Amino acid sequence: MLKINNLHASVEDKTILRGINLEVKAGEVHAIMGPNGSGKSTLASVIAGKEEYEVTEGNILLDNEDIEELSPEERAHKGVFLSFQYPVEIPGVSVTNFMKTAINETRKAKGLEDMPANEMLKLIREKSELLEIDRKFLSRSLNEGFSGGEKKRNEIFQMAMLEPKLAILDETDSGLDIDALRIVANGVNKLKSKDNAVIVITHYQRLLDHIVPDFVHVLYNGRIVKSGGKELAHQLEEKGYDWIKEEVNA
Amino acid sequence: MSLKDKLVSSFLAFENHVDIDSKVHDIRTEAIKTFENKGFPTKKDEAWKYTSLNSVLKHDYSVFPKQENALAYSDVKKYFIHDIDTYKIVLVDGKYSSHLSQTTHDGIDVCLMSAALSKPKYQLIIENYFNKVATKDGLTSLNTAFSKEGAYIHIPKNKVVAKPIEIVHFSTGNEAALMLQPRNLIVVDENSHVQIIERHQSVTDNPVLTNSVTEIVANKRAIVDYYKVQNDNLNASLIDNTFVEQKRESHVSVHTFSFGGKLTRNNLNFYQNGEYMDSTLNGVTIIGDKQHVDHNTLVHHIEPNCESHQDYKGIFTDNATGVFNGKVIVNKEAQKTNAFQSNNNILLSDKATINSKPQLEIFADDVKCSHGCTIGQLDDSALFYMKSRGIPEKEAKGLLMYAFSNNVLSSVKIPELKQRITKLIANKLGVNIGFDL
Numbered sequence: 001m002l003k004i005n006n007l008h009a010s011v012e013d014k015t016i017l018r019g020i021n022l023e024v025k026a027g028e029v030h031a032i033m034g035p036n037g038s039g040k041s042t043l044a045s046v047i048a049g050k051e052e053y054e055v056t057e058g059n060i061l062l063d064n065e066d067i068e069e070l071s072p073e074e075r076a077h078k079g080v081f082l083s084f085q086y087p088v089e090i091p092g093v094s095v096t097n098f099m100k101t102a103i104n105e106t107r108k109a110k111g112l113e114d115m116p117a118n119e120m121l122k123l124i125r126e127k128s129e130l131l132e133i134d135r136k137f138l139s140r141s142l143n144e145g146f147s148g149g150e151k152k153r154n155e156i157f158q159m160a161m162l163e164p165k166l167a168i169l170d171e172t173d174s175g176l177d178i179d180a181l182r183i184v185a186n187g188v189n190k191l192k193s194k195d196n197a198v199i200v201i202t203h204y205q206r207l208l209d210h211i212v213p214d215f216v217h218v219l220y221n222g223r224i225v226k227s228g229g230k231e232l233a234h235q236l237e238e239k240g241y242d243w244i245k246e247e248v249n250a
Numbered sequence: 251m252s253l254k255d256k257l258v259s260s261f262l263a264f265e266n267h268v269d270i271d272s273k274v275h276d277i278r279t280e281a282i283k284t285f286e287n288k289g290f291p292t293k294k295d296e297a298w299k300y301t302s303l304n305s306v307l308k309h310d311y312s313v314f315p316k317q318e319n320a321l322a323y324s325d326v327k328k329y330f331i332h333d334i335d336t337y338k339i340v341l342v343d344g345k346y347s348s349h350l351s352q353t354t355h356d357g358i359d360v361c362l363m364s365a366a367l368s369k370p371k372y373q374l375i376i377e378n379y380f381n382k383v384a385t386k387d388g389l390t391s392l393n394t395a396f397s398k399e400g401a402y403i404h405i406p407k408n409k410v411v412a413k414p415i416e417i418v419h420f421s422t423g424n425e426a427a428l429m430l431q432p433r434n435l436i437v438v439d440e441n442s443h444v445q446i447i448e449r450h451q452s453v454t455d456n457p458v459l460t461n462s463v464t465e466i467v468a469n470k471r472a473i474v475d476y477y478k479v480q481n482d483n484l485n486a487s488l489i490d491n492t493f494v495e496q497k498r499e500s501h502v503s504v505h506t507f508s509f510g511g512k513l514t515r516n517n518l519n520f521y522q523n524g525e526y527m528d529s530t531l532n533g534v535t536i537i538g539d540k541q542h543v544d545h546n547t548l549v550h551h552i553e554p555n556c557e558s559h560q561d562y563k564g565i566f567t568d569n570a571t572g573v574f575n576g577k578v579i580v581n582k583e584a585q586k587t588n589a590f591q592s593n594n595n596i597l598l599s600d601k602a603t604i605n606s607k608p609q610l611e612i613f614a615d616d617v618k619c620s621h622g623c624t625i626g627q628l629d630d631s632a633l634f635y636m637k638s639r640g641i642p643e644k645e646a647k648g649l650l651m652y653a654f655s656n657n658v659l660s661s662v663k664i665p666e667l668k669q670r671i672t673k674l675i676a677n678k679l680g681v682n683i684g685f686d687l
Contacts, residue, residue: 088632
């Protein structure tokens with residue numbers, strides 16, 4: 001589904017990604033771990049199409065199509081979803097209205113009519129129940145005054161509404177207490193199918209206890225320096241990243 | 251001959267049309283002298299530093315329309331809030347249009363200024379309130395000198411007016427260039443409540459300059475909600491001079507929606523004569539092209555325990571220019587005043603300009619006064635967030651700008667008007683948002 005070949009990317013002339021190779025197939029869950037500043041969030045933003053990042057070498061293929069020239073919204077229409085590490089506050093736009101707009105714009109891009117209002121309401125009700133989101137929450141301004149946990153839960157609610165092909169969860173576990181972590185992980189697991197894929201970016205093992213990865217990759221200094229199964233995450237949890245750094249530098 | 255000279259010399263001819271025995275005659279005569287002395291403001295006047303009237307004063311305006319020009323209702327229907335029943339005072343080229351209007355004398359007076367100025371039964375109100383709260387600057391005096399027609403609204407005590415009142419001024423292009431001097435007086439007595447919508451609309455490309463004066467008096471515990479819809483075409487300019495006098499425990503709000511016109515200047519003045527009242531001054535300005543909108547506000551806190559809230563949002567694109575000059579005066583006696591002022595602006599192009607100037611003159615020591623001003627662009631991180639959810643750039647920008655003006659929009663108390671303004675904003679931003687805010 002997603003194939004990243006020798007990807008180099010920079011922001012303001014500073015090179016951050018230095019040759020990433022990654023293949024994610026439908027039905028798989030990949031975890032990307034790594035120390036601070038290794039380029040994890042940059043990789044997520046580059047896949048989602050953030051304009052500040054410049055791809056200087058390599059390419060990103062989604063279903064064999066190079067998506068580098070596509071705008072973030074076009075990528076979203078093709079099924080890419082990024083759960084933000086720091087979701088942006090948008091005062092004056094309610095969660096519900098934001099989702100209505102996002103869904104209908106995506107449908108429009110696919111040549112479909114707007115979703116009928118009753119269907120939309122049903123979908124919102126169903127997905128908000130999945131994430132144990134209160135109805136009142138949906139009429140609040142998007143992310144404005146939300147707690148860290150509410151913001152992350154809202155991100156996964158949006159994911160549930162949009163049903164992406166490829167979901168990238170950027171540090172979704174940060175700022176979550178154990179209950180919220182369970183709710184969020186449960187939501188992600190329920191959305192998983194053989195047709196979609198998830199990339200989980202995280203520092204810590206604890207989210208991976210709930211969302212079990214098929215592959216774990218360690219990102220360091222803009223490259224994937226080690227890949228393995230879920231046991232690699234346990235190793236990292238125990239030993240930290242220093243041994244990886246030593247291996248690389250040796 | 252300059253416009254000023256033309257106006258001064260037209261005054262005698264104007265007087266032939268009006269009753270020179272009335273008391274108002276003396277007021278008019280005094281006013282034309284004041285205008286002759288002061289003339290039009292120039293950029294040398296501090297309050298007009300960022301707004302030049304030169305480009306609008308250069309036309310050879312007719313100062314009285316020669317003949318009546320009828321407009322068919324079907325042609326102008328769209329300018330009214332037709333989803334609901336309203337009282338209407340409609341003037342076409344400065345003259346009363348009886349077939350477009352719906353006035354009343356049933357318990358309240360919603361009628362014409364010309365009637366109020368000439369008929370004995372209104373004499374007491376005119377003596378008490380006409381040209382009292384209005385200041386005596388050049389432009390207001392000019393209007394006073396030629397004051398003849400406009401809206402006269404008197405709501406006696408303990409009346410809640412069930413229907414909004416629309417005051418609509420049309421200009422038809424019957425004259426090559428037309429100058430209008432509408433004069434409105436609104437007196438709302440104890441415990442009464444009224445909602446008013448005012449609009450100036452040119453249906454021609456001929457230049458129009460309107461120098462309007464509105465005096466509003468809100469007596470004890472009165473509630474007045476006033477909405478100004480300024481969405482005129484690019485050949486029409488408006489100088490709106492509005493003066494509000496509030497008495498104890500009254501609530502007055504003025505919303506100004508400025509989306510159109512060549513040059514628009516809003517002089518909005520509030521005088522708080524009493525305790526425990528509040529004044530709300532809200533505005534949304536969305537302009538482009540070479541349009542210019544200037545909000546010049548004054549709130550004068552005279553007595554203790556009162557509040558004022560000002561919230562002005564502006565979105566400027568192309569070569570548009572905006573001005574916000576918000577003055578708050580708190581007298582020494584006006585302790586426990588809460589005065590808040592906020593002016594937020596978004597510039598969408600490199601050539602758009604906004605000059606924002608808060609002016610606080612506080613002489614009391616136990617008050618809460620704040621002002622905040624922001625000038626910026628749309629937030630890139632918010633745009634990326636929205637785009638990553640599949641919302642295209644244009645719609646994302648539209649949604650952000652909607653959200654930006656939402657605070658002001660949400661305080662509009664007439665649902666049909668709110669819907670209308672939402673649509674105007676959508677048109678102005680060129681987006682179709684699939685919901686009402």
